[in-house]
Amino acid sequence: MKLTNVPDKNELFAARERIRGLIHETAVLTSSLLNAITGSNIYLKCENFQKAGAFKSRGATHALSLLSKDELAMGVATHSSGNHAQALARAAKLLNTKAYIVMPDNAPAVKIAAVRQYGGIISFCKPNLADREATLARVISETSAIEVHPYNNYDVIAGQATASMEMLGQMPNPDYILCPVGGGGLLSGTLLSMHYFSPHTKVIACEPEGANDAWQSFHTGKLVPSTQPDTIADGLLTSLGSLTYPIIKEHVTDILTVTDVQIIEAMYFVFERLKIVIEPSSAVAVAVAMQRPDFLQNKNVGIIISGGNVDLRSLPWITVL
Amino acid sequence: MKLTNVPDKNELFAARERIRGLIHETAVLTSSLLNAITGSNIYLKCENFQKAGAFKSRGATHALSLLSKDELAMGVATHSSGNHAQALARAAKLLNTKAYIVMPDNAPAVKIAAVRQYGGIISFCKPNLADREATLARVISETSAIEVHPYNNYDVIAGQATASMEMLGQMPNPDYILCPVGGGGLLSGTLLSMHYFSPHTKVIACEPEGANDAWQSFHTGKLVPSTQPDTIADGLLTSLGSLTYPIIKEHVTDILTVTDVQIIEAMYFVFERLKIVIEPSSAVAVAVAMQRPDFLQNKNVGIIISGGNVDLRSLPWITVL
Numbered sequence: 299m300k301l302t303n304v305p306d307k308n309e310l311f312a313a314r315e316r317i318r319g320l321i322h323e324t325a326v327l328t329s330s331l332l333n334a335i336t337g338s339n340i341y342l343k344c345e346n347f348q349k350a351g352a353f354k355s356r357g358a359t360h361a362l363s364l365l366s367k368d369e370l371a372m373g374v375a376t377h378s379s380g381n382h383a384q385a386l387a388r389a390a391k392l393l394n395t396k397a398y399i400v401m402p403d404n405a406p407a408v409k410i411a412a413v414r415q416y417g418g419i420i421s422f423c424k425p426n427l428a429d430r431e432a433t434l435a436r437v438i439s440e441t442s443a444i445e446v447h448p449y450n451n452y453d454v455i456a457g458q459a460t461a462s463m464e465m466l467g468q469m470p471n472p473d474y475i476l477c478p479v480g481g482g483g484l485l486s487g488t489l490l491s492m493h494y495f496s497p498h499t500k501v502i503a504c505e506p507e508g509a510n511d512a513w514q515s516f517h518t519g520k521l522v523p524s525t526q527p528d529t530i531a532d533g534l535l536t537s538l539g540s541l542t543y544p545i546i547k548e549h550v551t552d553i554l555t556v557t558d559v560q561i562i563e564a565m566y567f568v569f570e571r572l573k574i575v576i577e578p579s580s581a582v583a584v585a586v587a588m589q590r591p592d593f594l595q596n597k598n599v600g601i602i603i604s605g606g607n608v609d610l611r612s613l614p615w616i617t618v619l
Numbered sequence: 620m621k622l623t624n625v626p627d628k629n630e631l632f633a634a635r636e637r638i639r640g641l642i643h644e645t646a647v648l649t650s651s652l653l654n655a656i657t658g659s660n661i662y663l664k665c666e667n668f669q670k671a672g673a674f675k676s677r678g679a680t681h682a683l684s685l686l687s688k689d690e691l692a693m694g695v696a697t698h699s700s701g702n703h704a705q706a707l708a709r710a711a712k713l714l715n716t717k718a719y720i721v722m723p724d725n726a727p728a729v730k731i732a733a734v735r736q737y738g739g740i741i742s743f744c745k746p747n748l749a750d751r752e753a754t755l756a757r758v759i760s761e762t763s764a765i766e767v768h769p770y771n772n773y774d775v776i777a778g779q780a781t782a783s784m785e786m787l788g789q790m791p792n793p794d795y796i797l798c799p800v801g802g803g804g805l806l807s808g809t810l811l812s813m814h815y816f817s818p819h820t821k822v823i824a825c826e827p828e829g830a831n832d833a834w835q836s837f838h839t840g841k842l843v844p845s846t847q848p849d850t851i852a853d854g855l856l857t858s859l860g861s862l863t864y865p866i867i868k869e870h871v872t873d874i875l876t877v878t879d880v881q882i883i884e885a886m887y888f889v890f891e892r893l894k895i896v897i898e899p900s901s902a903v904a905v906a907v908a909m910q911r912p913d914f915l916q917n918k919n920v921g922i923i924i925s926g927g928n929v930d931l932r933s934l935p936w937i938t939v940l
Binding site: 325327344346347351566569570571572573574575576606610611613615616 | 897
């Protein structure tokens with residue numbers, strides 16, 4: 299594994315400058331109750347308050363900001379049913395280009411509506427990876443749009459890194475950062491920014507037990523794909539990528555997993571006591587803190603709340619807790 | 620109506636100093652989408668992030684901070700099934716005294732649990748005003764506890780005034796402040812603080828159509844009690860008080876009402892797009908802004924988000940919208 303091409307310190311600085319004004323510098327919240335429960339000093343980086351409701355706006359906006367006028371004129375494309383789709387559609391609208399979004403035909407109506415609201419042009423496919431990729435290839439061949447992968451893209455990773463860069467100015471120097479991991483874009487960006495700007499900070503990846511492919515990859519030393527993931531954390535179903543896995547392997551301190559019940563309990567706690575709306579994927583990192591791992595006691599701990607896009611008509615605790 | 624005994628400017632300054640460190644200085648949030656929808660520059664004062672989940676902690680904490688050691692030793696008492704009960708119990712715990720809370724025996728289990736969590740001592744009564752008052756009188760005669768009324772108390776009003784005092788340092792000078800009205804404690808405090816510290820700011824009270832006793836009082840020029848209120852905004856059911864009504868009559872610019880459907884739509888919008896948890900009573904003021912009254916266009920508008928204590932297992936839009 300070579301890490302020679304990963305974004306360097308200057309590229310992260312440049313990423314932050316490029317997207318300044320195009321995304322929110324999100325708030326960091328604290329809770330004395332959460333501190334009491336966890337035994338740690340917790341700082342929540344609220345990317346649920348980010349444009350389009352998730353950190354994904356950072357990476358998508360940054361990737362598009364690097365395209366030439368000619369490239370932008372062709373539009374951008376991706377397949378996604380989640381936050382990256384909305385983020386890419388929003389970024390494209392902001393930069394006066396088109397976003398072609400391939401979505402499975404069983405995607406929730408609310409997610410389809412959100413992409414359309416930002417002007418995204420949707421092509422539906424069958425809900426399997428083969429048809430997603432085939433449909434995306436067809437769309438790209440028809441439009442010459444530039445593909446922007448949700449995480450396996452260094453420009454996207456550099457954009458996601460800006461969330462933890464901001465955190466360093468918003469909290470006491472972190473001993474730990476807890477970060478959810480799905481495809482590894484946010485985690486890779488966080489690892490790089492801590493490596494460059496706060497090397498003593500340990501980054502702990504947080505993953506659902508029901509989609510523990512990163513945990514398996516970490517412990518076997520090779521990239522284990524996500525197969526038949528089964529978890530409420532719908533943003534963390536994907537496999538690590540060829541670009542994210544090496545960064546994670548090199549820099550992550552540990553990967554901890556939590557059960558879906560622990561995730562839902564943490565999510566309910568955050569709604570009920572912190573009064574903010576978060577999605578299950580964000581609750582994964584809170585759940586890890588709430589398990590009170592020994593090494594977090596009395597430490598300054600940053601948690602990246604990755605997003606707040608959740609179906610408010612079917613919140614999971616109503617049926618589960 | 621005489622206003623000679625209302626808290627003056629110096630008493631509001633003193634109130635703010637007395638409760639500093641005992642309550643949160645809550646954040647002010649903005650939303651470009653809400654600004655686009657309303658045509659105004661909106662600043663949301665997030666008292667849903669306040670201790671015990673609502674602005675009520677300000678008034679309760681302030682009232683208790685003025686009691687003598689001997690008075691504090693007897694404990695404090697109130698009848699309430701809502702946010703004042705939790706706020707008083709928390710403030711009493713903070714000041715090492717007891718809170719005797721009279722609650723109707725049909726109060727939701729979650730509210731009973733919240734009061735108990737802060738160490739409140741609950742006496743149950745029948746769910747009508749006569750038995751609430753009789754039970755409170757009995758508790759006070761047995762304990763010699765000091766009654767702390769939820770709103771008809773100048774020390775409480777001075778405490779509630781600190782929310783809008785803080786706002787003046789957190790947003791451009793407000794042209795308008797939108798404030799929900801139930802018993803009128805928060806509204807009276809807001810009116811006094813704007814009168815003293817930002818006299819050009821107009822304060823608009825916001826009320827549910829189904830509990831429009833303040834609107835009726837404003838338009839008839841006499842205190843009309845709340846009889847058989849019927850609204851989702853469970854914090855705004857009470858009548859104005861003998862101390863709050865004169866302040867409102869003297870200083871409020873207007874009182875506007877919204878329907879329960881408008882309230883629930885606004886509440887859903889705030890959860891869905893601003894990613895914060897608010898209670899229906901807070902959504903009343905947001906709903907007024909979303910009706911785009913002409914006079915709010917292009918103005919700097921502060922909205923006091925009064926609290927975030929809502930039953931997350933039965934959110935109203937699931938059945939209503």
